[in-house]
Amino acid sequence: MSQDLRNKYQKLVGKRDSLQERLSQTLSQISSLENEIDTLDYVSSVFRQLLDREVVSSVQSVERLLTEALQAVFTDQDLKVESEVGESRGKVSVNLTTVQDHGGGVIVGGDTTEGFGGAVCTVQSAILRIFVTLNRGLRPLLLMDESLPAFDNNYVQNMGKFLSLLCERLDLDILLVTHNQSLVDSADRAYRIDKKKGKAVFTEITHAN
DSSP states (O other): OOHHHHHHHHHHHHHHHHHHHHHHHHHHHHHHHHHHHHHHHHHHHHHHHHHHHHHHHHHHHHHHHHHHHHHHHOTTSOEEEEEEEEEETTEEEEEEEEEEEOSTTOEEEEOHHHHSHHHHHHHHHHHHHHHHHHHTTOOSEEEEESOSOOOOHHHHHHHHHHHHHHHHHHTOEEEEEOSOHHHHHHOSSOEEEEEETTEEEEEEOTTOO
């Protein structure tokens, strides 16, 4: 074999060895990446299961709290909230339904806004705001500016008492602006706001409960 052919041969052998080394490294990287993907998929699955459990647990808490609120406020109606947890597009899907028992096995359920009116919807909205505030670890303060509708005075009194109970039980503060005397009477502390000389003047209402 001539020197020229020997040189070409050695170069080809060197390229072959280099390509084999690169192939080996590439296969090793692929194997490592596959293991990493498997690990990430496993971790993702674990996190998804943990989140699903947290969602289910939270939904059950919301269901109990909303039901307690409805039964405390609307004492003449057998109202409760039921939850249905499913899966939509790979994510947990939650559907809350308001249910009323009319007796004799007749149970009516449906969308709150359409089937039970604004009063029930507003009460549930206020309770959900409180739940989200506490569940998110936010400052336990809820600001409500004429947030409760003008519905039956007995219901308003019940709502005021229930909100006061929640404040005591959950160490929560609610700043409520209202013209409704029943809500004022339910407050631990109440003030009347008057405008004098272009300024807001606060006067404590000493007879508030």
